[in-house]
Amino acid sequence: MLWLYNFGIFLYKIVLHIVSIFNVKAKLFLKGRNNIIQTIKNNIDITKKHIWFHFASLGEFEQGRPVLEQLREKHPEKRIIITFFSPSGYEIRKNYPLADGIFYLPLDTKKNAADFIHLVNPEIAVFTKYEFWYHYFKTLHAQNIPLIIISGIFRPDQVFFKWYGNFYRKILGFVTYFFVQNEQSVNLLKDLNLKNVTLSGDTRFDRVAENTMRPKVLPLIQKFCGQSPVFIAGSTWLPDEQLLKELITAAPEWKFIIAPHEINPAHLQEIMRLVPDAARYTQLEKSPAGFGRQVLLIDNIGMLSSVYQYGQIAYIGGGFGTGIHNTLEAAAFGLPVIFGPKYDKFQEAKDLIALQAAISIKSAAELSAAFAALQKDEHAGDTAKKYVLDKTGSTAQIIKYLETYTQMNAGL
Template structure:
């Protein structure tokens, strides 16, 4: 199986190289890895021990960030290196101040794994949630460098638990310890004879609770909202926005803030067609305070969403009509109920919020309107959401306490 894995990595490299000629993300992926070892050598002293954090993308960074920051607080002398697989993580966090170096992770080959580990000289390595790379994991194991998975989550349909998944189970065997989100993950790992796992919950709860306690002050958003009730639509895609525009027309007393997942020019223009009277954040921010009375604002930048929820009475979370919903916890932490599309089965927190009465999943506009009215008729669903987040915090402290034995 290893030879198939190696071929797959090479094929992926070839395909992404072809796509890079006409796709922006693929181009960032390829160009960001060009001369990567020279870039590392300029910034990192291989004789110094480091703590190495790897994140697939931006969501995993925010998930693992509480652990990273608490480690830095408790061990300020330790130097941290961050790697990302995806451009959507690297390009936004490449200037994060607590890391000595931030890099793209080279593709998983035996040679790359050896060179990276030599260059980083890690005393402990932390991967968040997922990404299981055979050569990196085996090389760390061979060198007896502790490797932790934090906020891990496993499902029965994953290849690790299939009769043909022996190669993938081998990758898991190289992990020193798993900190997982739920009891099901513990039992699944036990079913393949992996005992080195601890139920810790999800570090995202710590992150969103911290964010809600200290949100950014957004005077421009406050001015736009005024005294109106506000729906915040976060990480939306076109099918989400097509539903929200109908809600916007029926409830003119409400204000709507649309923060799309993609902010490319073409998608912003699609949203403007759906909401012809909307104003973009970049425009509103430069206008006189009394110049506009628009009902809808389109957020045409990255980085504001996690603080926008402070202004909402309810949130709509996008992605549920695609591969899966985005982050519901950021909204819930601010004490507002959430609505999302039908594809949420991979997200335990979404199921929990629905069961608690703080969220609803919808399939069409009629269901959206019903959910909207039900969840905003009282403050109870929002309080349930806030209490739910508060009840799940503490994972970060547990993980950092465990890590202390390596530091």
């Protein structure tokens, strides 16, 4: 099975080279890994140990960020290395100030794993939620370097739990400890005789709760909203935006803010065709007339988590694609949420629906009905906020465990 895994990694790289001809993300993925081992060697002190945090993308970074930042605060003498798999994480956070080095993770080959771990010399490795790389995990295990999974979540349909998943179960066996989000994950791992697991919850709750205490003030957004009720559509894709078009027309007394997941020119033009009278955030200061319009298009990255403070109801995109994006950022500010039908992989979405603080929709008519229902519900927003606050505390639990290793290696 290992040969098939290795061939898959090789084939993945070949496909990326082909796709990169017309795909910007694939091009960045390859460019960022060009001579990456030498780049790492040139930019860190290879004589020192590091704490290694790996994130698949931006969402996982925000999820694991409370752990990283509290560990940095408690142990400022420690050196921290961050790696990303995806350009959408690396390109946005490559200048994050609390790390001593930020890099793309070299593809998972035996040589790359050996070279990377030799250079970084991690005293501990922390992976957030998922990404299970055979060669990296095996090399860490062979060198007795603790490997911790935080905010992990497992489902019965994953390959680890299939009759043919023995190879992937072996990867789980290299993990030192799992901190997982729900009881189902605990039980699934224990069914594999993996008892090194604790139900700690999701560190995203700590992150989003912290964000509500110190939200970034956005004067242009505040001015655009004025005294109107505001509907915020975050991380949207084209199928989401097509539904929103009808809602916008039907609710002229509301202001709408759309923050698409992708802000490439082609997607922004698609949105402007759907809502031609929308103002663009980056042009507000130059075109003051935009403040009087009904719809504002956020055409830059990094604002959404603070934009939610100005809303009353939120729509979270992605539910007509591979799955919904972050509902918790909106819920933490006390906004009830609406999203598409593909939410089954997200425990918080199921919980919010059960609490009647969220509604899943499949059509424009259902969106309109959900919008009307949430306007009448005086408690949905408070319920959403309470749900988030009640789930905080995961970070402290994980930090307590990690400190057993950082203290043990304090002299390094």
